[in-house]
Amino acid sequence: MAAIWSSGVQTTLAGPYSVAAGINNAGQVVRYKTDASVQIQATVWTDGIPNQLxxxxxxxxxxxxxxxxxxxxxxxxxxxxxxxxxIWKGTTITDLGSLGGNSLAASINDFGVIMGNSLVSGDFSHATLWNGNSIPVDLNNLMDSSGIGWTLTSANGVNNLGYIVGSGYNSLGQQKGFLLTPCESFTTLPWSGVAPVPGPLVCGGLPGLVFAGAILAWWRRKELTSFSL
Known part of the structure; x- marks a missing residue:
């Protein structure tokens, strides 16, 4: 049952077949509720009023x-x-595409940078970035040397400074949470055929993003904690 709490007071947003997951500074809430055919539908609640997207x-x-x-x-x-x-802007939906299979977008910051994940082949998931367009980019290709030996499988959050959190696994098969921070200076990566532009760099308010026909954005990985499914 989707609900919102304000000053310790709970307000129910919808019936038993609904879930709330995200909220912005205006108090708009999102996730889903079921429709008349019992299908789940993306929903935004504004002042408690639901709008299926x-x-x-x-x-x-x-x-x-x-x-x-x-x-x-x-x-x-x-x-x-x-x-x-x-992505929905109002009630207009845009297909953000994928790296080959099913995909989802999990987080968006105020600069329109989107994080999520996409299946690349079979059931293998890679953390994915979209930067204000419908072109998905494999986040594993935007790492500095701290990412060698790691596979980032999902990116679950991004803030307005470009910090990214998610999960992945290392060469030993250990699953870990990660924090990515934008790099302010860059060196050519072993998997990149293009020399990156020296930093610090800012594009659209987000450190680490530069456009030169492609995204040349490098992030540095920091291990957060291990977890088991």
């Missing part, structure tokens, strides 16, 4: 986060078995 033509959708501009991210279904990361 729709999908990419399939039967269902889910919202995960909302920024202070009211932009909502999550996934929309294309068919029963296929879903893509999506």
């Amino acid at each position: 729709g999908s990419l033509g399939g039967p269902s959708s889910v919202a995960f986060d909302i920024n202070n501009l009211g932009q909502v991210v999550g996934w929309g279904s294309i068919s029963v078995a296929s879903q893509h990361a999506s």
Whole structure:
């Protein structure tokens, strides 16, 4: 049951088949509620009033986060078995694409930078970045040398300074939480054929993002903690 708490007072937003997951500074809440056909639908609540956001033509959708501009991210279904990361601006949904399979968008900051994950082949998931467009970028390709030997499988949050949190695993198969911080100086990475531009760099208010026909943004990984599923 979706609910919001303010000053210790609970307000129910919808019935038993609803979930709340994200909130912005204006108090808008997102996640999903079921429709008349008992399909889950991405929903934003404004002043307690629900507005279902729709999908990419399939039967269902889910919202995960909302920024202070009211932009909502999550996934929309294309068919029963296929879903893509999506952004809603008002009630207009945009397909953010994927790295090859199903994808989802988990977080958006106030500069429109989106984090999530995408299947790259089979059931292998990679942390994915979208920067104000529908072109997904594998976050594993934007790491400095601290990322060697690691696979980042999901990116779950990004703040307005460009710090990213998520999870992945190392060469020993150990799953870890991670914190990525934007790098202020860069060296050519072993997996990059393009020499990065020296920093510090700022694009659209986000450190570490530079456009020169492609994203040349490097992040430094820091291990947070281990966990087990």
